[in-house]
Amino acid sequence: MIAQRKVISIQGKPARDPAIIDSSVKIVECIRTAMVGRNGGVALNDNLVAVANTRDREAFAELFGHFAPRIKAFMLKRGCDSAAAEEIAQMTLVTVWRKATLFKPQKASAATWVFTIARNLHIDTIRKSKRPAPDPTDPFFVPMPEKPADMSIAEQQDANKVQAAISTLPSEQQDVLRLSFYEEKSHGEIAKQLGVPLGTVKSRMRLAFGKIRNVIGDIE
Amino acid sequence: MTIQHHINDPLLVSYASGGLSEGWSLLVATHAALCPTCRDRVSAAEAIGGALIEALEPVPLSHCAYADVIGRLDTNITVETDVAEKPVVLAESPLPEPLRSYALVSQDEVLPWRRLGLGAFHIPILMQDTTMSARLLRIPAGRPVPEHGHGGLELTLVLSGAFMDGEDRFGPGDVQEANEDLIHTPHAVAGEDCICLAITDAPLRFSSRIVRMMQPLLNI
Ligand SMILES: [Zn+2]
Numbered sequence: 001m002i003a004q005r006k007v008i009s010i011q012g013k014p015a016r017d018p019a020i021i022d023s024s025v026k027i028v029e030c031i032r033t034a035m036v037g038r039n040g041g042v043a044l045n046d047n048l049v050a051v052a053n054t055r056d057r058e059a060f061a062e063l064f065g066h067f068a069p070r071i072k073a074f075m076l077k078r079g080c081d082s083a084a085a086e087e088i089a090q091m092t093l094v095t096v097w098r099k100a101t102l103f104k105p106q107k108a109s110a111a112t113w114v115f116t117i118a119r120n121l122h123i124d125t126i127r128k129s130k131r132p133a134p135d136p137t138d139p140f141f142v143p144m145p146e147k148p149a150d151m152s153i154a155e156q157q158d159a160n161k162v163q164a165a166i167s168t169l170p171s172e173q174q175d176v177l178r179l180s181f182y183e184e185k186s187h188g189e190i191a192k193q194l195g196v197p198l199g200t201v202k203s204r205m206r207l208a209f210g211k212i213r214n215v216i217g218d219i220e
Numbered sequence: 221m222t223i224q225h226h227i228n229d230p231l232l233v234s235y236a237s238g239g240l241s242e243g244w245s246l247l248v249a250t251h252a253a254l255c256p257t258c259r260d261r262v263s264a265a266e267a268i269g270g271a272l273i274e275a276l277e278p279v280p281l282s283h284c285a286y287a288d289v290i291g292r293l294d295t296n297i298t299v300e301t302d303v304a305e306k307p308v309v310l311a312e313s314p315l316p317e318p319l320r321s322y323a324l325v326s327q328d329e330v331l332p333w334r335r336l337g338l339g340a341f342h343i344p345i346l347m348q349d350t351t352m353s354a355r356l357l358r359i360p361a362g363r364p365v366p367e368h369g370h371g372g373l374e375l376t377l378v379l380s381g382a383f384m385d386g387e388d389r390f391g392p393g394d395v396q397e398a399n400e401d402l403i404h405t406p407h408a409v410a411g412e413d414c415i416c417l418a419i420t421d422a423p424l425r426f427s428s429r430i431v432r433m434m435q436p437l438l439n440i
Contacts, residue, residue: 068286069278070276072279131245140316163271165271209268212267
């Protein structure tokens, strides 16, 4: 393990020996498998914090190995061709590096945070449209009231837990979530594709979200 | 401010997935800036995105992808923080971001109010997405909003003042949803002009013949 990690840190320098790159990608893959199998969500969160605090290249390599191939798969589902999907995956990881200090482990899991980065990059660069968002530095922004220290949201929103909750939903509810999150379809498009009324799509969405929120923790 | 009327679940999930168009997103985001509860709900919905990304079968990247990303990191060493300078505070402006940026002619000047008839004023808001219309409305205190039905869905977010619609009161931060079946005559509560953001995916149909005749001229 120690020897392998050394190889990865060589990647930190611009040196580009293809042999080293190839082997390091394999090693990253091994580390990924080893770490994600057991309690992967927490390891990923820790890696992100390490990148934020110490610009840790080894931690970044692990994040890359885990997330880049998933973001590529995600973008293929959103209709990107292979080159565009790869580009968004790369840009997402570059953004993870640059904005790691904005990751708040008590607010979201690493997977959720990375999802939002990929989502926004896709809207900006591929769809070339806008998704307005609140600005926490704006004087009119109403901050969160202080809450008593509770189980961290990241713990509650652990991707495995949410995934398990999704898998218990009736399949027609899972379908609307997948069409919405993977394929970025509007409610109208989902209704058309499934051949059901718009109101049905909305009620499935409402039921699905309600159940998942129960798992994540009662928010309201 | 105590918000009573929030963003509905399907709309909120759609905003989190990235599938919501610019106009609806503008309203959801402006409400979220004022409503910590809905920001929490958006985070919960984004956790679905995180979980669904985790569930994807990874698609391998090209063999040089890791080295490419590492190369891009070295040129981008700026550490981003979320503490930005925001010196612009508009006097008496109830406009939070992201709405304010849409309603500005310059750094510190809001677009001019235009006469709408029956004592009301509006400011049409330009968006990249031209399939929807967005505008700020100013209804004089105690006066009715011209009676209208809807060709589609209309969302209204109160920014200051309040209006009554039947038994329901809508104050700052509250969102009203009106669908095509609803013909209603909301009126501003006495004491303060009511300023709100109205978004619609179809032109409004005013019941008053005079307003209806003027509608093409007013561009509402
Ligand atoms: Zn709300």
